[in-house]
Amino acid sequence: MISLHGLGDIGNTSNPTMLHCASFLPMFQGQKAGQERPYVLLILNHDLPVLTLFLWNKASLRICADGGANQIYDSLPNLFPNENPATVRERYKPDIIKGDLDSIRPEVKEFYSALGTEILCDADDQDSTDFQKCVKHVMGNIHEVGNGHMKLLVLGGLSGRLDHVFANVNTLYLFPKVQMVLLNDENMAFLLPRGYKHEIRIDSSLEGPHCGLIPLGEPSSCTTTTGLKWNLTNSSMKFGGLISTSNRPVADHITVQSDTDLIWTVTLHSLQSRLKEQMSSADWTPI
Numbered sequence: 328m329i330s331l332h333g334l335g336d337i338g339n340t341s342n343p344t345m346l347h348c349a350s351f352l353p354m355f356q357g358q359k360a361g362q363e364r365p366y367v368l369l370i371l372n373h374d375l376p377v378l379t380l381f382l383w384n385k386a387s388l389r390i391c392a393d394g395g396a397n398q399i400y401d402s403l404p405n406l407f408p409n410e411n412p413a414t415v416r417e418r419y420k421p422d423i424i425k426g427d428l429d430s431i432r433p434e435v436k437e438f439y440s441a442l443g444t445e446i447l448c449d450a451d452d453q454d455s456t457d458f459q460k461c462v463k464h465v466m467g468n469i470h471e472v473g474n475g476h477m478k479l480l481v482l483g484g485l486s487g488r489l490d491h492v493f494a495n496v497n498t499l500y501l502f503p504k505v506q507m508v509l510l511n512d513e514n515m516a517f518l519l520p521r522g523y524k525h526e527i528r529i530d531s532s533l534e535g536p537h538c539g540l541i542p543l544g545e546p547s548s549c550t551t552t553t554g555l556k557w558n559l560t561n562s563s564m565k566f567g568g569l570i571s572t573s574n575r576p577v578a579d580h581i582t583v584q585s586d587t588d589l590i591w592t593v594t595l596h597s598l599q600s601r602l603k604e605q606m607s608s609a610d611w612t613p614i
């Protein structure tokens with residue numbers, strides 16, 4: 328998802344255009360080889376997507392939120408049943424593990440610590456989640472993430488415990504300047520901050536058929552879209568009224584303009600099966 332701020336005015340609004348494009352996805356069409364942008368990977372503690380393997384190599388930094396380290400420790404060897412688990416774990420060593428460290432198992436902590444992973448404990452703050460602590464850390468250390476020029480791809484936060492899922496989506500609102508994408512093998516979600524005209528590129532070979540535009544933080548009194556099966560025209564949306572779910576992209580780019588922050592979500596179709604197919608092909612080499 329390339330997001331470029333301040334590209335100038337489009338149409339009848341003075342808002343700058345923010346471009347979103349999921350070029351980090353493997354097999355994304357429309358991106359020339361070698362033009363992929365760098366990103367940071369943040370691994371949460373739920374249901375590691377197969378996609379992780381395909382995003383790992385190109386990440387500038389890999390950080391696990393506390394128990395996210397258990398996820399990679401436990402799940403990655405299962406994806407390589409013919410290999411020694413320790414060899415797989417050594418190949419996918421996180422750079423940092425951060426959080427209150429009440430979820431990471433002792434043997435996981437010892438394993439990655441021995442490999443040189445930086446383990447950062449912040450147990451004093453009981454008002455923010457380990458995910459938020461990791462975002463703050465990355466923003467403070469990687470300037471491009473803090474200023475929105477490098478994406479932060481977050482794996483495993485879209486399903487599982489509902490209180491965590493709400494906290495995970497709230498984290499998008501807490502850091503509106505960070506280009507953060509919540510991802511698993513089935514869905515992608517990100518914030519469309521107010522004050523921009525949003526242009527969302529759709530690669531229909533990977534994205535769709537379903538999408539949603541959700542006024543989660545506050546009601547919208549004026550949202551206008553193009554490129555959707557059910558477009559909004561200066562429409563109101565609120566919880567307790569209309570929200571746009573079970574919508575469908577019908578063009579290769581969608582535009583969204585709104586008076587409030589909105590969550591954009593789109594399904595990813597057949598990604599997991601296609602990635603697993605790729606892994607079983609003769610010329611696929613582990614990263």
Ligand SMILES: Nc1ncnc2c1ncn2[C@@H]1O[C@H](COP(=O)(O)OP(=O)(O)OP(=O)(O)O)[C@@H](O)[C@H]1O
Binds near residue numbers: 457488
């Ligand atoms: N069951 C789950 N469903 C969805 N997301 C989860 C789940 N468990 C953990 N997470 C995400 O992974 C992060 C790290 O998980 P971990 O298990 O270390 O946290 P926790 O101790 O349950 O909660 P906290 O982050 O609030 O300390 C959480 O901050 C949260 O974003």
Ligand SMILES: Cc1ncc(C[n+]2csc(CCO)c2C)c(N)n1
Binds near residue numbers: 452453454455456457
């Ligand atoms: C009003 C309110 N509700 C819940 C929590 C609990 N909580 C939220 S984030 C977090 C950190 C977990 O590592 C904890 C314990 C709180 N502090 N304040």
